[in-house]
Amino acid sequence: MISSVDNRKMSFFDHLTELRQRILWSVAAVGLGFAATIAFTDRIIKFLARPLAAKLAFLTPTEAFWVNMKVAMIAGLFLALPVVLYQIWAFISPGLLPTERRYALPFVILGTVFFAIGVTFALWVVIPFAIQFLVGFGERQGLLPVISVGSYVDFVLKFTLAFGMVFELPLAITLAARMGIVTPQFLSRHRKYAILINFVLAAILTPTPDILNQFLMAGPLCLLYELGILSARFFGRASGTAAPTG
Numbered sequence: 001m002i003s004s005v006d007n008r009k010m011s012f013f014d015h016l017t018e019l020r021q022r023i024l025w026s027v028a029a030v031g032l033g034f035a036a037t038i039a040f041t042d043r044i045i046k047f048l049a050r051p052l053a054a055k056l057a058f059l060t061p062t063e064a065f066w067v068n069m070k071v072a073m074i075a076g077l078f079l080a081l082p083v084v085l086y087q088i089w090a091f092i093s094p095g096l097l098p099t100e101r102r103y104a105l106p107f108v109i110l111g112t113v114f115f116a117i118g119v120t121f122a123l124w125v126v127i128p129f130a131i132q133f134l135v136g137f138g139e140r141q142g143l144l145p146v147i148s149v150g151s152y153v154d155f156v157l158k159f160t161l162a163f164g165m166v167f168e169l170p171l172a173i174t175l176a177a178r179m180g181i182v183t184p185q186f187l188s189r190h191r192k193y194a195i196l197i198n199f200v201l202a203a204i205l206t207p208t209p210d211i212l213n214q215f216l217m218a219g220p221l222c223l224l225y226e227l228g229i230l231s232a233r234f235f236g237r238a239s240g241t242a243a244p245t246g
Contacts, residue, residue: 033076
C-alpha cells in the first residue's frame with residue numbers, strides 16, 4: 001500500500017516487493033476484466049470487422065478459439081485500465097512530494113480518457129482508412145481477399161493498442177515535468193528530435209509498412225507532444241523545486 005512506503009526511504013528490495021504487489025493487483029484486475037468480457041467476444045469481433053467487406057475465415061481448427069481468448073484478454077485490459085493506472089501511480093508516488101500525491105485521481109481519470117480517445121481514433125478513423133486502402137490495393141491487383149480472423153484481429157488490436165498508448169504522451173510528459181525529469185524549455189528546445197523520434201516510433205508501432213498509416217500515427221504524436229509541452233508549462237514542477245529522492 002502507499003501508506004506502507006510513505007515517510008521512509010525505500011531500499012532496492014522494497015521497490016521490488018512493491019513492484020511485485022502492483023503487478024499482481026494489475027494482473028488480477030485484467031483477469032476479472034477477461035471473465036467479464038469472454039461472453040461478448042463474438043460481438044466485439046463483429047464490431048472490429050465492420051470496415052471489412054469480405055467475410056472472415058479461420059484457417060486452423062484452433063484459430064477461432066484463440067482469437068476469442070485474445071479479444072477477451074485485450075477487452076479485459078481496457079476494462080481494468082483505471083486499476084492498472086492507479087497501480088502505476090501507487091508505485092511512483094513515494095518519489096513525489098506529499099502535495100503532489102493528490103493528483104492520483106486526475107492521473108487515473110485523464111489516463112483512462114486519453115487512452116479511450118486513442119482507441120476511438122484508431123477504431124473509427126485510422127483502421128477503416130487502413131483497411132479500405134490495403135484491401136482495395138489488393139483487389140485492384142485482381143486478387144481475392146481471403147482474410148483469416150486471426151491475422152485480421154491481430155492487425156486491429158495492434159493498431160488499437162498502439163494508438164491508445166501514444167495518446168498517453170501528454171500525460172507522461174506532464175508527469176515527468178512534475179517529477180522534475182524534464183522541463184518545458186528542454187522539450188521545446190529538442191522539438192526537432194522529438195519529431196524524428198515520433199516518425200521512427202510510428203514506423204515501428206504501425207503493423208503495416210505503408211507511409212500513409214505511419215503519417216496517421218506520427219501526425220497525432222507530434223500534436224500530442226505539443227499538447228504535452230503546454231501541459232508541462234501549466235502543471236510542471238515549479239522552477240527551483242527539487243525532486244524528492246526518498
